[in-house]
Amino acid sequence: MSQQTESKKNTDTAKWSGSLGFIMAAAGSAVGMGNLWRFPMLVGENGGGAFVLVYLICIFLVGIPMIIAEITIGRAGGKDAFGSYKALNKKWGGVGILAVITSFIGLSYYAVLGGWVIRYIFASVTGASDKGSEFFQTFTTNAGSQIVYYLIFMVITILIVVRGIQKGIESSCKIMMPLLVLCMLVIVVRSCTLPGAEKGIEFFLKPDFSKLTPGAFLAALGQVFFSLSLGTGATITYGAYLGKDQKIVKSAGSIAFFDTLVAMIAGFAILPAVFAFGFDPESGPSLMFQTLPTVFGEMPGGKIFGVIFFVLVLFAAVSTSIAYLEVVVSFAVNTFHVTRTKAAVISAGLITCLGIPCALSFGMWSDIKVAGKSFFDLADYLVSNVSLPIGGILACIFIGWVWKSKNAVREITNEGKAEFKLAGVWSVLVKFVLPVLIAAAFVTSL
Numbered sequence: 224m225s226q227q228t229e230s231k232k233n234t235d236t237a238k239w240s241g242s243l244g245f246i247m248a249a250a251g252s253a254v255g256m257g258n259l260w261r262f263p264m265l266v267g268e269n270g271g272g273a274f275v276l277v278y279l280i281c282i283f284l285v286g287i288p289m290i291i292a293e294i295t296i297g298r299a300g301g302k303d304a305f306g307s308y309k310a311l312n313k314k315w316g317g318v319g320i321l322a323v324i325t326s327f328i329g330l331s332y333y334a335v336l337g338g339w340v341i342r343y344i345f346a347s348v349t350g351a352s353d354k355g356s357e358f359f360q361t362f363t364t365n366a367g368s369q370i371v372y373y374l375i376f377m378v379i380t381i382l383i384v385v386r387g388i389q390k391g392i393e394s395s396c397k398i399m400m401p402l403l404v405l406c407m408l409v410i411v412v413r414s415c416t417l418p419g420a421e422k423g424i425e426f427f428l429k430p431d432f433s434k435l436t437p438g439a440f441l442a443a444l445g446q447v448f449f450s451l452s453l454g455t456g457a458t459i460t461y462g463a464y465l466g467k468d469q470k471i472v473k474s475a476g477s478i479a480f481f482d483t484l485v486a487m488i489a490g491f492a493i494l495p496a497v498f499a500f501g502f503d504p505e506s507g508p509s510l511m512f513q514t515l516p517t518v519f520g521e522m523p524g525g526k527i528f529g530v531i532f533f534v535l536v537l538f539a540a541v542s543t544s545i546a547y548l549e550v551v552v553s554f555a556v557n558t559f560h561v562t563r564t565k566a567a568v569i570s571a572g573l574i575t576c577l578g579i580p581c582a583l584s585f586g587m588w589s590d591i592k593v594a595g596k597s598f599f600d601l602a603d604y605l606v607s608n609v610s611l612p613i614g615g616i617l618a619c620i621f622i623g624w625v626w627k628s629k630n631a632v633r634e635i636t637n638e639g640k641a642e643f644k645l646a647g648v649w650s651v652l653v654k655f656v657l658p659v660l661i662a663a664a665f666v667t668s669l
Contacts, residue, residue, distance in 0.1 A: 237464050238388070238466055239389065239465060252545075252546030263490050272430035274442075286482075290453070295634050302463055304318075315625060322455060328610075331575075333543065338373040338374075347532075364586035385563060399542050423499065427495075445668060551566075584597035613665065628653060
């Protein structure tokens with residue numbers, strides 16, 4: 224078999240085994256560490272239950288319509304992010320390139336956090352992570368440890384992606400996603416039964432509208448975009464492997480539901496424990512790597528629950544990282560006609576070269592700044608604040624004004640074989656409402 228034939232086999236003819244496999248994989252790409260620390264943090268900063276209500280509204284108004292849009296582009300184009308845009312309109316392939324670049328940079332720094340999670344699993348077993356900020360500082364400033372765990376996480380990601388769509392990505396997500404929810408429920412039970420946990424539960428569920436500012440609405444919108452991995456090309460790439468007989472609207476709703484479910488469970492798992500021990504729920508990324516290990520160290524049976532927690536975080540991290548890598552691999556296979564294995568190894572190697580400076584930016588290279596930011600912070604800023612919203616805006620413009628929403632609806636309904644009762648509402652949202660909302664969030668983030 225020629226190399227070109229092999230590459231075609233790996234992409235053009237690859238399909239999910241069914242809707243469940245697609246939903247688990249796409250939900251996995253969306254469910255990541257952002258659900259586990261960023262959502263509880265934003266809830267803490269923006270009025271507790273009031274922010275939750277706004278977030279849920281944004282999921283319906285923005286999240287689900289955008290998921291439908293990206294799946295539709297992928298299934299209609301039938302290729303990677305670049306190939307799908309180009310297949311529908313030759314002049315718009317650049318939007319797909321932006322998505323590939325986004326995933327490339329995104330994985331380079333996301334894998335740093337993934338490496339931390341692996342280290343914290345072992346540290347939770349030994350109890351070393353109980354020291355909180357002291358352990359975090361010691362670990363992140365150790366260049367050797369940073370690189371070793373970074374490489375371990377990248378190898379895990381590569382091993383899954385090289386196995387292909389059904390045997391690799393789909394099979395792993397079918398295992399990891401249910402286990403993630405199960406592990407989180409175990410943490411929820413323990414967290415909510417701690418003395419003083421009721422304060423965290425009340426904070427999470429009781430709206431405080433006095434703290435609900437216009438900035439909170441934009442924060443909720445940004446979290447929806449960040450949480451669902453919109454603009455990374457992952458949903459488009461995964462959508463290309465979706466059969467014509469599988470319902471896009473139903474799948475999009477299921478993906479959004481699963482992602483939101485995990486975010487809500489994370490709130491119940493983290494906030495009650497944080498309040499029970501008197502820690503700050505607004506402490507951001509340090510909530511996961513400094514505050515929570517300290518909490519686990521102080522609670523009865525905390526070592527066991529610490530291990531469970533970081534294992535579930537690893538599941539979330541890997542399910543997202545394989546989506547990032549698949550976006551790049553699919554592009555490489557289709558564009559350069561190489562095998563999936565070669566594309567995965569070379570792509571991951573290049574991503575690792577870019578990511579090592581991100582890993583070292585917490586230690587020996589912490590004083591090196593680009594535009595006033597460390598390598599890690601710069602990569603995060605370019606992805607989260609720039610390329611994600613720009614990709615989302617361009618996707619809406621493409622569907623609404625270039626490819627035309629009527630053609631998109633025809634693809635969504637599979638030429639009228641599937642029902643889409645809100646097609647008119649969706650078209651208006653994509654053409655007029657979503658670009659304005661995303662642009663507002665984009666400008667604010669800058």
